[in-house]
Amino acid sequence: MSSFALERDLATQGRVITALAKRALRVQLRRAQFLLPSFLLPLLLLAVVASGTSAAQQLPGFPNTGSYVGFVVSGTIMQGTLLAGLMAGIAIAGDIEGGFFDRLLSAPIHRVSIVLGRVLGTALIGMVQAILFVSVALLMGADFKGGVIGVVLTVLLAALSASAAAGLGATIALRTGSLSLMQNLFPFVFVLLFTAPAFFPRALLNPVLETISVVNPLSYVVEGMRAALFDSAALGSVWGGFAAGIGSVVFTCALAVWAMRSRLRS
Amino acid sequence: MSTRGLAYTGGVGFALWRRSLLELARVRGGLLPTTVAPLIFLLGSLGQFGRLDQLVGFPTTSYIAWLVPLSCLQAAGFAGGATGANLARDIEAGWFDRLLSSPAPRPLLILGPVMAAMTRCIVPVTVIFIAGLLLGPGLTGGAYGLLMLYLAAISFSIVAALWGITLALRAKSQQVGPLIQNGVFIAVFLSTAYTPLPFLKGWLAVAAPYNPVTYVLQMGRQATVSGIEPSWAHTWPGLLALAAMMLFFGLLALRQLRRIDL
Numbered sequence: 356m357s358s359f360a361l362e363r364d365l366a367t368q369g370r371v372i373t374a375l376a377k378r379a380l381r382v383q384l385r386r387a388q389f390l391l392p393s394f395l396l397p398l399l400l401l402a403v404v405a406s407g408t409s410a411a412q413q414l415p416g417f418p419n420t421g422s423y424v425g426f427v428v429s430g431t432i433m434q435g436t437l438l439a440g441l442m443a444g445i446a447i448a449g450d451i452e453g454g455f456f457d458r459l460l461s462a463p464i465h466r467v468s469i470v471l472g473r474v475l476g477t478a479l480i481g482m483v484q485a486i487l488f489v490s491v492a493l494l495m496g497a498d499f500k501g502g503v504i505g506v507v508l509t510v511l512l513a514a515l516s517a518s519a520a521a522g523l524g525a526t527i528a529l530r531t532g533s534l535s536l537m538q539n540l541f542p543f544v545f546v547l548l549f550t551a552p553a554f555f556p557r558a559l560l561n562p563v564l565e566t567i568s569v570v571n572p573l574s575y576v577v578e579g580m581r582a583a584l585f586d587s588a589a590l591g592s593v594w595g596g597f598a599a600g601i602g603s604v605v606f607t608c609a610l611a612v613w614a615m616r617s618r619l620r621s
Numbered sequence: 622m623s624t625r626g627l628a629y630t631g632g633v634g635f636a637l638w639r640r641s642l643l644e645l646a647r648v649r650g651g652l653l654p655t656t657v658a659p660l661i662f663l664l665g666s667l668g669q670f671g672r673l674d675q676l677v678g679f680p681t682t683s684y685i686a687w688l689v690p691l692s693c694l695q696a697a698g699f700a701g702g703a704t705g706a707n708l709a710r711d712i713e714a715g716w717f718d719r720l721l722s723s724p725a726p727r728p729l730l731i732l733g734p735v736m737a738a739m740t741r742c743i744v745p746v747t748v749i750f751i752a753g754l755l756l757g758p759g760l761t762g763g764a765y766g767l768l769m770l771y772l773a774a775i776s777f778s779i780v781a782a783l784w785g786i787t788l789a790l791r792a793k794s795q796q797v798g799p800l801i802q803n804g805v806f807i808a809v810f811l812s813t814a815y816t817p818l819p820f821l822k823g824w825l826a827v828a829a830p831y832n833p834v835t836y837v838l839q840m841g842r843q844a845t846v847s848g849i850e851p852s853w854a855h856t857w858p859g860l861l862a863l864a865a866m867m868l869f870f871g872l873l874a875l876r877q878l879r880r881i882d883l
């Protein structure tokens with residue numbers, strides 16, 4: 356392929372990915388059944404956890420971050436992005452059952468673009484979630500020492516987390532093609548969330564969970580958000596968060612592409 | 622009502638209850654979502670917030686003892702809510718129209734699903750309770766505490782079923798399912814879900830005492846929380862809250878049922 360043809364192909368695929376991402380965004384933001392779990396539920400849990408477990412700040416070893424809501428908002432962002440990823444999987448399964456996916460397959464576009472379009476759309480939702488949740492935390496009295504740069508880094512980490520979750524959701528949806536199975540996966544999102552130090556520092560987790568959290572890449576992403584928001588290396592590593600986030604995105608998107616190829620073969 | 626009328630009413634109620642339960646036998650893993658979700662919340666919350674039992678004044682030295690009744694109530698609520706979602710499916714499929722055109726008394730059409738909710742909640746509640754016991758809290762409240770926990774859970778499943786039925790009759794669509802379950806989720810968590818009233822801060826400290834679920838939880842926690850000893854004082858507020866919720870949502874469901882006739 357000549358360099359001109361390659362450039363033209365890349366531009367076409369870029370437009371396809373953008374168009375599919377826009378569609379994914381529209382579907383998620385228009386339908387209440389998608390909006391409710393990915394926006395309202397995390398906000399509710401933030402409000403409950405911030406008010407219901409704030410006495411935890413009295414525990415020895417709990418980091419002093421000023422307001423408790425500021426500490427737990429990273430967990431809320433993580434929850435939101437995981438649920439957005441699940442919603443992406445549900446939407447793909449819906450497309451498969453509804454026949455839209457077959458129409459996409461018959462179009463002259465790369466298979467990878469179909470996955471990347473959905474992932475990009477979910478990444479944008481993750482960014483919107485992060486901005487919303489951080490704003491709510493600020494209204495509830497949080498004080499982020501990391502300032503605007505810290506918030507920007509957190510929003511980028513949220514995009515990575517949402518992309519990784521969308522990749523995972525897409526993998527399961529493409530492997531199973533079942534809408535009802537995807538809807539039943541809702542509780543399992545919380546396995547990923549609870550095996551990371553989402554609401555408590557890692558040192559104060561249950562010993563079993565503390566051990567598991569070491570192998571959960573989301574642990575490093577959530578701690579990276581905290582480190583960015585509070586500009587504190589004691590709370591985690593921002594770059595460690597980015598490394599874990601990028602690694603997860605590459606891994607889950609590769610899985611999704613593999614799942615799509617398996618689906619096409621069968 | 623004559624003896625014959627009573628027998629007829631009982632027969633119809635029993636048939637509708639059996640039909641709701643048959644689904645559990647036919648759909649493999651039908652109880653899984655209502656069991657797995659609260660179990661994951663139980664284990665996850667224990668892992669995340671388990672050290673809260675070290676706070677001075679916390680009513681138990683085992684945080685799981687605090688969480689088990691919460692998860693049981695959550696499971697019962699989800700099981701109750703699921704019957705509402707099933708009713709929405711029956712309405713969409715046209716089955717409910719056939720029931721409406723039958724000579725069966727209207728209130729029986731919601732009595733069947735409510736009875737099914739009471740029955741189907743027993744499995745997840747028992748699974749969670751046994752898992753909780755295996756993890757350590759022990760049955761500090763004895764037989765009375767255990768009875769109160771089951772009474773609270775089964776009664777809460779009725780409340781959730783009536784809430785679900787009301788929404789299903791209003792929306793007439795399966796899309797109402799997440800709203801039913803989210804309602805249960807919100808009701809359970811806007812209470813003393815994670816910590817007792819004195820430890821709550823901010824708006825939740827104001828809202829939780831007005832949430833009837835707070836008192837239902839207290840009633841259930843007599844089973845496992847050593848700081849809440851089994852007594853009538855810890856029981857009657859829960860019973861009152863449950864009766865009020867059943868009356869409120871029962872009237873709403875009946876009102877909605879009358880409207881569907883028009």
